[in-house]
Amino acid sequence: MNNHQSISLRQLCIGYFLYSTSIKILTLPAALAQGAGGWAWLSALLGVVFEVATVALATLILRRANPHQLFFRVLCLLLIPCIGAELWINCLQIYHLAYTDLFTNLSLVIFVITLLLLGFFFVTRQPRAVFRAGEIVWILFALGLVIAIVPTLYNLHVAWAQLVQGDWRSVFSTTGGHLLFFESASFVLVFGSETKKSNRELGKINLTALLCGLGYVALVTLLIILFGSMTVHKPMGVIDLTSAAQFLTTTGSLDWLITIAVLSVLILRFGVQLVAMVTLLKRGLNRK
Amino acid sequence: MSKPTPPPQRSLTEPPTGQVLLGPREGFVEDVNTNLQLIKKRIKSKDLRCESLTIGQYTQTRVVVVYLSSIADPTVVKEVHERLDKIKVDGIIDASYISECLNPNRLSLYKAASSEEKPDIVASRLLEGRVAVVVDGSPVVLAVPHLFLENIQNSNDYYGGNTGVTLKRALRLIGGFISVLLPGFFLAVALYHLPIMPLNTLASIANSSNNNLFPPIVEMLVVLILFEIIYEATLIMPKHLGSATSIIAVLVVGEVAASVGLLSAPTVLVVAISGITMYIIPNMISQLSVLRFAFCLIGGFLGIYGLVAAFMVLLVYTAGIDNYGSPYLAPFAPYIASDQKDAINKVPFPEMIERPQSIPNRNPIRQVPMEDK
Numbered sequence: 001m002n003n004h005q006s007i008s009l010r011q012l013c014i015g016y017f018l019y020s021t022s023i024k025i026l027t028l029p030a031a032l033a034q035g036a037g038g039w040a041w042l043s044a045l046l047g048v049v050f051e052v053a054t055v056a057l058a059t060l061i062l063r064r065a066n067p068h069q070l071f072f073r074v075l076c077l078l079l080i081p082c083i084g085a086e087l088w089i090n091c092l093q094i095y096h097l098a099y100t101d102l103f104t105n106l107s108l109v110i111f112v113i114t115l116l117l118l119g120f121f122f123v124t125r126q127p128r129a130v131f132r133a134g135e136i137v138w139i140l141f142a143l144g145l146v147i148a149i150v151p152t153l154y155n156l157h158v159a160w161a162q163l164v165q166g167d168w169r170s171v172f173s174t175t176g177g178h179l180l181f182f183e184s185a186s187f188v189l190v191f192g193s194e195t196k197k198s199n200r201e202l203g204k205i206n207l208t209a210l211l212c213g214l215g216y217v218a219l220v221t222l223l224i225i226l227f228g229s230m231t232v233h234k235p236m237g238v239i240d241l242t243s244a245a246q247f248l249t250t251t252g253s254l255d256w257l258i259t260i261a262v263l264s265v266l267i268l269r270f271g272v273q274l275v276a277m278v279t280l281l282k283r284g285l286n287r288k
Numbered sequence: 289m290s291k292p293t294p295p296p297q298r299s300l301t302e303p304p305t306g307q308v309l310l311g312p313r314e315g316f317v318e319d320v321n322t323n324l325q326l327i328k329k330r331i332k333s334k335d336l337r338c339e340s341l342t343i344g345q346y347t348q349t350r351v352v353v354v355y356l357s358s359i360a361d362p363t364v365v366k367e368v369h370e371r372l373d374k375i376k377v378d379g380i381i382d383a384s385y386i387s388e389c390l391n392p393n394r395l396s397l398y399k400a401a402s403s404e405e406k407p408d409i410v411a412s413r414l415l416e417g418r419v420a421v422v423v424d425g426s427p428v429v430l431a432v433p434h435l436f437l438e439n440i441q442n443s444n445d446y447y448g449g450n451t452g453v454t455l456k457r458a459l460r461l462i463g464g465f466i467s468v469l470l471p472g473f474f475l476a477v478a479l480y481h482l483p484i485m486p487l488n489t490l491a492s493i494a495n496s497s498n499n500n501l502f503p504p505i506v507e508m509l510v511v512l513i514l515f516e517i518i519y520e521a522t523l524i525m526p527k528h529l530g531s532a533t534s535i536i537a538v539l540v541v542g543e544v545a546a547s548v549g550l551l552s553a554p555t556v557l558v559v560a561i562s563g564i565t566m567y568i569i570p571n572m573i574s575q576l577s578v579l580r581f582a583f584c585l586i587g588g589f590l591g592i593y594g595l596v597a598a599f600m601v602l603l604v605y606t607a608g609i610d611n612y613g614s615p616y617l618a619p620f621a622p623y624i625a626s627d628q629k630d631a632i633n634k635v636p637f638p639e640m641i642e643r644p645q646s647i648p649n650r651n652p653i654r655q656v657p658m659e660d661k
Contacts, residue, residue, distance in 0.1 A: 114597060267600045268604075
């Protein structure tokens with residue numbers, strides 16, 4: 001008998017990887033480098049510790065709480081504005097990426113209309129449809145990361161001194177300003193209960209969070225080594241993906257492929273957030 | 289009193305859509321009894337069930353639901369029967385009428401039932417746990433549920449040896465993507481993202497597009513429409529006029545239009561490549577054709593950003609389709625590890641020990657592992 005109607009643990013872990021990594025790659029390396037200089041890798045590490053702790057707390061809540069309890073339903077309703085704020089930031093990131101790296105003639109009005117159409121579409125989808133799509137998209141995203149990073153490693157000259165450049169005390173303010181968010185924990189809270197797995201298996205999401213975090217720290221360290229504290233960025237601290245990718249893809253100008261990979265994941269992320277808000281609303285109002 | 293003469297029927301021939309280099313060449317005919325006998329010739333088990341019903345007020349068409357009771361999921365069988373029982377119509381002429389009724393979502397872009405013209409394929413579908421529907425008067429037998437994966441599988445993959453099958457299936461899948469995305473991508477790059485192209489290619493495209501009559505979007509749509517017209521003409525016209533149509537298509541569209549400046553050579557080339565790759569997946573020609581137009585318009589107006597957004601919409605839409613308990617994109621999404629043995633990759637037959645989990649079934653074990661001495 002098939003049991004493909006709920007979200008599987010594999011889909012949840014892949015969704016977590018795409019959800020947490022995509023936005024971090026785009027915005028945080030430049031923002032962290034701007035704030036903490038060469039110590040951005042330490043700031044990223046502290047952020048990962050916080051993130052893994054919040055995800056562990058989220059899985060603990062899922063294990064103890066009954067979805068029909070008043071506490072859980074109130075929590076669901078309280079998460080809606082949080083995810084709404086994340087959605088807003090995500091939309092801004094999509095616009096910046098599309099406008100600056102892909103389509104410089106993109107009108108804001110046209111962008112808003114397309115985003116609204118996308119929104120109407122995603123709101124009517126089941127969570128499992130979006131997570132199944134993630135199982136396809138993550139391959140493109142991983143390919144983009146591989147194309148971006150692997151060729152660089154051949155020409156990498158490690159300048160360890162760059163990693164300790166700047167004032168280390170700025171690490172804490174930078175971490176506080178950019179990394180102390182509950183994005184990942186809210187993701188786990190919303191969709192963790194959609195999986196029909198045992199509490200013990202649900203704990204594997206903590207391992208996923210740890211691995212994603214360590215990978216992200218490695219990426220930030222690599223970018224600091226390459227660009228130093230002048231990690232190229234645009235307003236809002238958004239990394240100039242095209243310039244970075246053109247530098248990284250030393251085996252040809254494949255920067256557009258990396259941009260497409262990141263953009264596709266950001267749009268999927270947009271869909272996940274909308275589906276999350278609908279799911280939370282239904283749960284908060286105790287409706288299926 | 290003389291016995292009534294049986295209605296005439298044609299002989300068993302190889303169907304045009306299921307040609308193989310090696311393997312069975314029998315095809316279904318329009319008589320339901322003959323078709324059932326062709327299936328029973330291959331599946332002799334007592335578990336083979338043939339449940340008959342009559343649909344159509346005036347045609348009184350006999351429709352037979354066929355399945356293996358020890359393998360097929362009872363809920364799928366029940367759902368098929370329920371859908372067939374709901375059909376109240378004046379007449380059923382062909383299986384395609386039934387096929388649309390079997391689709392849970394009638395506005396879906398994709399079919400919920402595969403259309404098979406060969407009994408060996410139907411037999412293999414039944415052995416996987418599917419349910420077949422045989423319709424009197426139609427040489428097409430339906431099989432539910434239908435998965436996307438079946439569109440990139442071919443009888444030659446199973447009858448001609450294992451070598452190269454994985455490559456061929458990967459090419460079919462890539463061909464499907466190229467056919468849908470290439471025209472739109474070309475338009476988007478030519479209009480908005482010129483830095484992507486290498487300089488030589490850019491110069492070549494610019495030179496050939498200089499004196500064109502139409503804007504690039506209109507030009508692409510004109511060529512796509514011409515292509516569809518030629519395709520329809522090839523299907524409908526008598527066979528002895530085939531060479532004349534080919535000459536007209538090649539000369540008019542390929543040579544004259546490009547040399548006069550009505551159409552640019554790169555555009556004709558892109559549409560030709562897109563068309564050729566479309567025919568790699570013959571079961572999805574209609575869907576790919578429609579999607580090609582849609583992506584062309586989106587790429588022309590919104591560039592790569594629009595293409596990416598549209599692709600994500602299509603992917604999420606397709607991933608959300610469930611037919612008779614089977615996700616349409618299984619075993620890719622959701623990923624089912626055991627089914628990867630016969631997905632893009634194809635392992636030798638002795639290693640296919642389990643039935644596909646993508647299809648609901650009651651008996652997951654297909655064969656006992658062979659012991660090599």
